[in-house]
Amino acid sequence: MNQLISLKCQNCQANLNGENNSKVFFCHTCGRCFNVGEDKLHEFPVLYIKPQIVKTLEQVYFPFWQFESLYTFYGEGEAGDNRNSRVFYIPAFFIKNINNFGDIGFYYMKNNTVLEPESRRNLGVFPADRDINRAAQYPYMYMCKENTKRIKNDFSNLTMKHQKAAMALVPFYKTENYYYDSILFWKYPSGALI
Amino acid sequence: MKVEVSGCNTCGAPLPLVENQFVTECRYCRNKYYVHQDIPPAVILKPQIDKNTARDIVLKELKDNEIAANFFHNSLFERAVLYFIPFYELRGIKAGFSPPAPDKPKEYNYLAYDYLEKANDLNDLSLDFFESSIVEDAILTAEQMPFNPVEMRKMGVVIPPKNIMALIKNENPHAREAVENYHRLIYFPVWEISYSFQGIVFKSYASAIDGRPMKIQALRSHKKKLRMALFGLLALAIFLGRGIHVGGGPLIVTAIFGLPVAAILFPYFWEIFAFQEIVEMRGEMVDYQTINYTENSFIKLSRKLVEGFTNLLGMGKGIKSKNESIDQS
Numbered sequence: 001m002n003q004l005i006s007l008k009c010q011n012c013q014a015n016l017n018g019e020n021n022s023k024v025f026f027c028h029t030c031g032r033c034f035n036v037g038e039d040k041l042h043e044f045p046v047l048y049i050k051p052q053i054v055k056t057l058e059q060v061y062f063p064f065w066q067f068e069s070l071y072t073f074y075g076e077g078e079a080g081d082n083r084n085s086r087v088f089y090i091p092a093f094f095i096k097n098i099n100n101f102g103d104i105g106f107y108y109m110k111n112n113t114v115l116e117p118e119s120r121r122n123l124g125v126f127p128a129d130r131d132i133n134r135a136a137q138y139p140y141m142y143m144c145k146e147n148t149k150r151i152k153n154d155f156s157n158l159t160m161k162h163q164k165a166a167m168a169l170v171p172f173y174k175t176e177n178y179y180y181d182s183i184l185f186w187k188y189p190s191g192a193l194i
Numbered sequence: 195m196k197v198e199v200s201g202c203n204t205c206g207a208p209l210p211l212v213e214n215q216f217v218t219e220c221r222y223c224r225n226k227y228y229v230h231q232d233i234p235p236a237v238i239l240k241p242q243i244d245k246n247t248a249r250d251i252v253l254k255e256l257k258d259n260e261i262a263a264n265f266f267h268n269s270l271f272e273r274a275v276l277y278f279i280p281f282y283e284l285r286g287i288k289a290g291f292s293p294p295a296p297d298k299p300k301e302y303n304y305l306a307y308d309y310l311e312k313a314n315d316l317n318d319l320s321l322d323f324f325e326s327s328i329v330e331d332a333i334l335t336a337e338q339m340p341f342n343p344v345e346m347r348k349m350g351v352v353i354p355p356k357n358i359m360a361l362i363k364n365e366n367p368h369a370r371e372a373v374e375n376y377h378r379l380i381y382f383p384v385w386e387i388s389y390s391f392q393g394i395v396f397k398s399y400a401s402a403i404d405g406r407p408m409k410i411q412a413l414r415s416h417k418k419k420l421r422m423a424l425f426g427l428l429a430l431a432i433f434l435g436r437g438i439h440v441g442g443g444p445l446i447v448t449a450i451f452g453l454p455v456a457a458i459l460f461p462y463f464w465e466i467f468a469f470q471e472i473v474e475m476r477g478e479m480v481d482y483q484t485i486n487y488t489e490n491s492f493i494k495l496s497r498k499l500v501e502g503f504t505n506l507l508g509m510g511k512g513i514k515s516k517n518e519s520i521d522q523s
Contacts, residue, residue, distance in 0.1 A: 004227040097306060137374065
């Protein structure tokens with residue numbers, strides 16, 4: 001219990017913001033993002049996603065891990081060099097009852113998200129307790145789900161390699177008891193997102 | 195709750211490290227630290243109901259038909275205490291191919307699992323009645339506050355976690371691979387409202403999130419008791435009469451035949467319904483408990499009659515022993 005990691009921005013030395021159960025901390029001064037590692041903080045670039053559905057409601061940024069990954073299918077019917085690159089969005093928070101409320105990250109992968117050049121840093125950021133190591137398993141799961149018929153039972157014909165990782169902040173609309181995302185406009189009870 | 199003291203890396207001031215609190219701040223130089231721990235982080239569900247609202251909710255429940263009519267008017271409010279009850283939450287994701295089925299194609303999917311387990315059995319506090327659905331609903335709707343033991347103690351009583359953390363339950367023989375799992379300690383706030391009636395203190399509990407009454411304790415309605423005992427007598431008379439009155443017939447006639455036997459067994463019905471005095475309502479469930487209390491003239495007379503009647507028939511041993519405990523009060 002004695003190992004302390006100083007929560008200071010490595011760029012501007014400001015105190016980082018995050019909740020008690022967060023694994024990812026943000027600097028509200030210079031807009032950087034840090035993942036808590038074993039013994040130090042790891043910095044990741046921050047991207048801002050443009051809302052596709054615009055509403056006049058209170059907004060808050062929700063953190064998503066963004067991976068750019070190379071994947072390859074092997075086996076019968078997968079002739080030639082079929083290496084492909086793809087962008088994945090993994091929520092950096094946990095969604096309760098994912099089967100009822102829907103896995104937003106899987107559908108963002110299919111949706112063409114657009115980056116916003118100017119960030120609105122005055123918006124708060126939802127706490128993130130899914131660190132990058134846990135999030136890194138999800139692109140593989142998403143690919144398996146999307147290509148169920150192509151995948152062998154022992155998963156031996158799909159390989160994947162992550163090339164880049166970043167933190168993508170997606171604006172969500174906040175009402176009294178619910179959050180709505182600004183890409184698909186799905187509705188989540190406030191306690192379903194942890 | 196364990197507290198260790200370390201030193202601030204910047205100013206050297208003593209830095210208290212509290213169990214379950216992962217982010218801590220130096221009180222002198224305001225530097226923040228992340229503390230690595232092997233135990234789960236904790237959160238608090240923010241209480242949304244104040245003391246007066248909780249008291250009103252509980253008092254409103256005392257007008258129920260099950261409860262004695264004079265209880266609401268004559269009971270005196272004693273105190274309201276906010277308790278923070280600890281729960282372990284285990285949540286995670288499992289992924290893999292669905293279990294093989296003859297008519298279904300192969301399907302890869304992942305599902306979230308979520309378990310709640312009491313972190314303290316709460317027997318000492320008579321708070322062992324929790325339905326996990328109340329807490330699950332509250333988690334979905336309540337605002338969550340960062341864990342801060344000092345602030346919590348200003349608001350109410352913090353019950354420490356005792357039990358060992360739950361392990362992943364194997365609910366499926368074709369258990370899928372657990373991709374990730376998290377543990378969390380959740381403090382659920384509950385109002386305890388105490389009020390006294392004829393010198394006895396009763397305690398009721400309501401959720402401090404949505405005000406849902408969780409346990410209401412009161413004195414049971416005398417009218418209701420008498421009605422239930424008479425109804426039991428009649429039902430027993432009809433049941434016994436069917437055996438005695440050969441050939442069947444109208445219910446009244448059957449009842450008359452069964453009445454003498456039922457009258458002999460009536461004291462036991464009275465024992466079941468009349469001398470069990472506290473009524474406890476927990477959601478849809480109603481439970482009764484025997485207590486020692488100051489008798490009014492109606493109850494005293496009824497008890498004497500039943501005692502006399504059962505002694506006359508030489509079958510009141512069981513009843514007498516309970517009445518002795520009442521007399522001792």
